[in-house]
Amino acid sequence: MLNASTITADSALSGATGWIDKRHDLRPFPTARTGQPEHGQHEIVGSSRAIRSVLDQINVVAPTDSTVLIQGETGTGKELFAQAIHRLSRRQNSALVTLNCAAIPGGLLESELFGHERGAFTGAMTQRIGRFEMANGGTLFLDEIGDMPLDLQAKLLRVLQEQTFERLGSTRTSRVNVRVVAATNRDLWRMVEQKEFRADLFYRLSVFPISLPPLRDRADDIPLLAQRFLAKFAERMNKVVNDIPAETMDAMLAYEWPGNVRELQNFIEHGVIVSRGPVFEMPAVQLQRQRGGLPREGKTLEDATRAHILQVLNDTKWVVGGKYGAAARLGIARTTLLSKMRRLGIESAADDLRERSTGRHQAFTSA
Numbered sequence: 290m291l292n293a294s295t296i297t298a299d300s301a302l303s304g305a306t307g308w309i310d311k312r313h314d315l316r317p318f319p320t321a322r323t324g325q326p327e328h329g330q331h332e333i334v335g336s337s338r339a340i341r342s343v344l345d346q347i348n349v350v351a352p353t354d355s356t357v358l359i360q361g362e363t364g365t366g367k368e369l370f371a372q373a374i375h376r377l378s379r380r381q382n383s384a385l386v387t388l389n390c391a392a393i394p395g396g397l398l399e400s401e402l403f404g405h406e407r408g409a410f411t412g413a414m415t416q417r418i419g420r421f422e423m424a425n426g427g428t429l430f431l432d433e434i435g436d437m438p439l440d441l442q443a444k445l446l447r448v449l450q451e452q453t454f455e456r457l458g459s460t461r462t463s464r465v466n467v468r469v470v471a472a473t474n475r476d477l478w479r480m481v482e483q484k485e486f487r488a489d490l491f492y493r494l495s496v497f498p499i500s501l502p503p504l505r506d507r508a509d510d511i512p513l514l515a516q517r518f519l520a521k522f523a524e525r526m527n528k529v530v531n532d533i534p535a536e537t538m539d540a541m542l543a544y545e546w547p548g549n550v551r552e553l554q555n556f557i558e559h560g561v562i563v564s565r566g567p568v569f570e571m572p573a574v575q576l577q578r579q580r581g582g583l584p585r586e587g588k589t590l591e592d593a594t595r596a597h598i599l600q601v602l603n604d605t606k607w608v609v610g611g612k613y614g615a616a617a618r619l620g621i622a623r624t625t626l627l628s629k630m631r632r633l634g635i636e637s638a639a640d641d642l643r644e645r646s647t648g649r650h651q652a653f654t655s656a
């Protein structure tokens with residue numbers, strides 16, 4: 290069931306432009322239907338031209354069964370938009386199954402996707418169905434698709450084209466009806482050129498590509514997002530914090546936000562924690578200190594992600610896990626961060642640091 294706290298209910302019914310106007314009307318926070326404050330998990334906030342254009346595209350493609358490829362830097366909302374596509378689709382009452390290709394070791398990914406029969410490999414004690422079968426009739430969200438090993442890419446292409454596959458250890462062909470939405474923060478075309486990603490799969494996935502703009506290219510959204518996050522965290526922490534000082538807002542508008550909406554959200558959460566009264570107390574200085582720290586000219590998405598993760602690791606003294614570790618700050622699971630670090634070659638950077646600082650080494654390994 291769709292509900293009014295998501296973008297979906299009205300947008301599905303009223304078409305592309307109607308609902309974005311509605312989003313505008315949602316300010317400060319009542320929902321269209323209930324008039325009550327809502328801070329729904331799936332709510333998409335934004336009124337910039339860039340985000341409106343993305344929302345229009347989502348409205349158009351969601352009701353079809355086409356494969357969608359969502360590209361964008363880390364924290365731009367790829368998962369949130371993938372969920373919106375499912376909720377706006379005819380499959381909304383069936384499962385939305387997610388698989389993060391970066392979080393699962395390459396060797397296990399095939400059985401995660403396609404399932405396996407008992408005894409298919411050492412340790413396969415029971416039969417198990419894979420994500421494609423779980424998503425039958427619904428949507429499969431393949432996150433971090435750029436991390437899928439080449440041999441599996443061929444098998445994925447076959448399911449996308451024919452909707453058929455075999456479980457590991459089985460000769461019986463299974464047929465499914467699954468809509469695939471894929472996402473990546475890597476430059477897939479560059480990976481194709483470097484023969485790390487199959488061109489045929491790339492073309493098959495990019496039937497309908499959606500590019501999520503980085504937050505620095507849609508600064509108009511910052512005040513609205515900040516207000517919405519402020520209300521969300523204040524409510525969650527049972528505090529009254531509702532006033533963002535003009536200089537903090539100016540600093541927020543000028544900052545580059547390499548971690549995009551996720552970083553903004555974490556910044557506001559941090560501020561709400563330390564605020565002692567209705568005035569939001571995160572010092573604007575924090576943003577100035579970081580501003581310009583990440584030159585972006587000529588950078589690829591991967592470079593920007595690497596630089597951002599490195600910066601957060603430095604800030605947390607290379608502590609990855611725990612409440613105050615880098616993973617928590619980035620808003621991702623520790624295992625996801627570790628796999629991103631491996632992929633981006635950040636471990637070797639850690640090794641360099643280890644040589645220079647034993648203290649950091651301990652912090653890093655004990656995390």
Ligand SMILES: Nc1ncnc2c1ncn2[C@@H]1O[C@H](COP(=O)(O)OP(=O)(O)OP(=O)(O)O)[C@@H](O)[C@H]1O
Nearest residue numbers: 332333334335363364365366367368369474550551
């Ligand atoms: N337009 C938006 N409105 C409200 N919240 C948003 C918006 N965009 C992103 N967020 C929030 O920011 C956080 C990061 O979004 P999400 O996980 O979808 O990013 P992502 O692009 O998948 O990042 P990554 O590449 O690191 O996985 C989430 O908590 C999400 O709810």
Ligand SMILES: [Mg+2]
Nearest residue numbers: 367368432472
């Ligand atoms: Mg994501």
